[in-house]
Each structure stands twice: as structure tokens, then as C-alpha cells.
Amino acid sequence: MSEHVDVLVVGGGIHGAGVLQAAAAAGHSALLVEERAPASGTSSRSSKLIHGGLRYLETLQLGLVRESLREREILLRVAPQLVKLTPFFIPVYDATTRPPWKIRAGLSMYAALGGFDRDDLFQRLPKREWDQLDGLETRGLRAVFRYFDGQTDDAALVRAVLASARELGARVEHPCSFLAAQRTDSGYRVRLRDERGEREVACATLVNAAGPWIASVQRCITPRPLCFEVELVAGTHLELEGALERGVYYCEAPSDRRAVFLIPWKGRTMVGTTETPYRGDPAAIAPLQSEIDYLLDTFRHYMPTRPVAQLDAWAGLRVLPKLPGNAFSRPRDVTFTYDDESKPRLVAIWGGKLTGYRATAEKVLASLAQALPQRAPRADTASLRLPASN
Numbered sequence: 001m002s003e004h005v006d007v008l009v010v011g012g013g014i015h016g017a018g019v020l021q022a023a024a025a026a027g028h029s030a031l032l033v034e035e036r037a038p039a040s041g042t043s044s045r046s047s048k049l050i051h052g053g054l055r056y057l058e059t060l061q062l063g064l065v066r067e068s069l070r071e072r073e074i075l076l077r078v079a080p081q082l083v084k085l086t087p088f089f090i091p092v093y094d095a096t097t098r099p100p101w102k103i104r105a106g107l108s109m110y111a112a113l114g115g116f117d118r119d120d121l122f123q124r125l126p127k128r129e130w131d132q133l134d135g136l137e138t139r140g141l142r143a144v145f146r147y148f149d150g151q152t153d154d155a156a157l158v159r160a161v162l163a164s165a166r167e168l169g170a171r172v173e174h175p176c177s178f179l180a181a182q183r184t185d186s187g188y189r190v191r192l193r194d195e196r197g198e199r200e201v202a203c204a205t206l207v208n209a210a211g212p213w214i215a216s217v218q219r220c221i222t223p224r225p226l227c228f229e230v231e232l233v234a235g236t237h238l239e240l241e242g243a244l245e246r247g248v249y250y251c252e253a254p255s256d257r258r259a260v261f262l263i264p265w266k267g268r269t270m271v272g273t274t275e276t277p278y279r280g281d282p283a284a285i286a287p288l289q290s291e292i293d294y295l296l297d298t299f300r301h302y303m304p305t306r307p308v309a310q311l312d313a314w315a316g317l318r319v320l321p322k323l324p325g326n327a328f329s330r331p332r333d334v335t336f337t338y339d340d341e342s343k344p345r346l347v348a349i350w351g352g353k354l355t356g357y358r359a360t361a362e363k364v365l366a367s368l369a370q371a372l373p374q375r376a377p378r379a380d381t382a383s384l385r386l387p388a389s390n
Ligand SMILES: Cc1cc2nc3c(=O)[nH]c(=O)nc-3n(C[C@H](O)[C@H](O)[C@H](O)COP(=O)(O)OP(=O)(O)OC[C@H]3O[C@@H](n4cnc5c(N)ncnc54)[C@H](O)[C@@H]3O)c2cc1C
Pocket: 010, 011, 012, 013, 014, 015, 016, 033, 034, 035, 036, 037, 038, 039, 040, 041, 042, 043, 044, 045, 046, 047, 048, 049, 050, 051, 176, 177, 178, 179, 209, 210, 211, 212, 213, 217, 233, 234, 235, 236, 273, 315, 316, 317, 318, 349, 351, 352, 353, 354, 355, 356
């Protein structure tokens, strides 16, 4: 076996791409293998928001919100062509579960966690401006708040991060499947399969960034590392004809009061998302008719005069690991597991957010530092501009 790399990454979604870029930026030789095509999993089926996550304030996940807002600012700087600040409108009706004072308090806390940056300013819109909001229902409307958050093209972001990693010397292979890995004295011996057949690669460290397939990858590693029971939760989005002009609308679904976004997206309107437990093959995930009806009902409820022509519908999978100690724990933050807590050579990335991919990748690299050789860093991912076209 002649091939050897410092870091071998399984999975070409945003997390795998981020780790590959961070590894190459730190001066390491790095290889990413992706079974299908880059961004073919969850990372092309998200709500495409680069945001702190206003609703995580209610569960007091302040660290997650603060880090996400910090990452949003970094991405606005390093990928201005891909990450844009967009106005978000929160309409508050008689039936809305959160009253205006609560929304104001939440937005104030959001601004504080963002460091009262200019991007964190929010406003209660005067009533005279309500009729300029893309046809938003005004019956029963009590207040509309506007704040700013980020929007991106998730698949293009993955491609840009991979391109950046390549520019720093990393390699990406697809379609190429991870089949198995065996622990050795100096790392792992990994069996891969591509169109030419099977081969083995030696690596000092291995990163499992296989998203919804994470548990099946863990099960192919010897000795078997810690593997959580995972709950996969499907989220569907619709694409409707015609774009919203003013920005994103942050609404409550009339039937169950869950948050649903109405999002302008490449000349169309995206509506999402849902949360439906899923037990099948991750590759076979598809929207259910009940989810489509739920989203259409929500759109019609808030935009009653707009025509509704559905052009597309797609679904992605959240990975919610059940952590030991609490069978019902389903954190939205990322969780890491290691083969060896004192000197890890294997890290698995459970869950996480598109927004936090860069911080997540840097944490993965830091946890592997002891097992990696000393190299001269090539770049800092917090200031390295992502390539413009991909
Ligand atoms: C509906 C929905 C909306 C969301 N909206 C947002 C949002 O607006 N903002 C935000 O910040 N986050 C959002 N998220 C979260 C975010 O999208 C995910 O955390 C992120 O995309 C996960 O990326 P990943 O790289 O871990 O997984 P994936 O993107 O799924 O990538 C895993 C990759 O591994 C590959 N793979 C699997 N097995 C193998 C193997 N054996 N060999 C080689 N390759 C393999 C797969 O083909 C796949 O490409 C959302 C998630 C969902 C489900």
C-alpha cells in the first residue's frame, strides 16, 4: 500500500468539505471521498440560511447562537458572492403564539449575541408599510418586525469550499465509496472503491462526515467506535412560481404553530420546512404529500392573494443522535465522537448546521492535532476568500 495521507475524510457534504479545507489550510495532505456527487446529501436540501437561529434562543442555546452569528460574519466576508444578508420579516397576528414583546426581546438578545453589529439591527415596521410586503395577509396583523440574516446556495457553498481545499493541495474523489477501515499503529488502513475497483489507503486520521449515513460508516470501522442511535428527521421544501420581492418571511404554520419560512430563491419562492421522523434508506428520501399540503396551506394562509404554482419539492434529513443519559435528548448543535478520547485518530460528526461548518471543521482538526504530524500552515480559513466561480 503506497498511498498515505494525513487526513482522510468520508463524505462530500458541507462538513466533509469544511474539514478537507481546514486540513489543507493547516498544511496536511488530505483526501476526501464521496460516494455520489459533492453536496448530493443534506447539504443541497437545507433551508439555505446562514443564521444564528433565532428560535434556539427559546431553548437557551446561547453558545450555539453566538457561534453561528460569528460564523455568519466570517462567511459574509470570505464568501460575499455566496452569502448575502437578507431582510427577514416576522409577522405577529392575533393568533401568533409569541406576542410582540417576546419577539422584540428575542431580537434584542439576538442583536446582543451578535455584538450589536450593524447587521443585527432590527425594527418594528410602521403600519403604513404593511401593504408593501409581497401580499402578506394583514387581517389580524398586530406587528411586523424586520431583522437581517444570511442566505446562501448550500450546494454552491460546498463546491466553493471544496475548490478552496483543492487550491490548498487537497484531493477530492467521487464517485468513490468508503467500504471499511482497520485501526493500525499509525492510524487507519481504509478500503475504498471507485470505478477502477477497490484499493487501500493509509491515513494518520479519519473523519466520518457521512451525514445521514454516519452510523453505517461507523459500523464498518474496526475496532467498532462509539455509535449513537440516530433519529433521522425529514424536512421538505417546496419551490413555487414567482419570487418574493422583499425578503424572507418567518411564519407559524396555522395547524401546529411550527416555524415555516417563505424564502425568495432564484426567481422562485421556497417554502419550508417540515419535521417528519424517517426510518428508510437515506438515499430514498422524498417529500410526502401530507408535507406538501401542510406547506401549501401555510403559504396560502399568509399570502392569500398570490398564485400558487408548485414547480418542485425536495427533502433532506436531519441527524439527531440520541445521546447517552437522556434517551430523548436531540441537540441541534453538533456532537463529536472519537475512537480514543485522549489521542483521537477518528472523529465522527453527528448533526450540526450548514452555518457552523467552518467552526466545526476547525474543532475537528484541533481534536486530531496530537495524532497529526507538524506541518507549516498554508492559510487561515477565517480569512481565506472562497473561490468566486465553481
Ligand atoms: C430540512 C433541513 C433544513 C436545514 N436548514 C439549514 C439552514 O437553513 N441553515 C443551516 O445552517 N443548517 C441547516 N440544516 C442543517 C444542514 O443542512 C446540515 O447540518 C448539513 O447540510 C449536513 O451536512 P453533512 O456534510 O454532515 O451531511 P451531507 O450533506 O448529507 O453529506 C454527507 C455525504 O456523505 C456521503 N457518503 C455517505 N456514505 C458514504 C460512503 N460510504 N462513502 C463516501 N461517501 C459517503 C453522502 O453521499 C453525502 O454526500 C438543515 C437541515 C435540514 C435537513
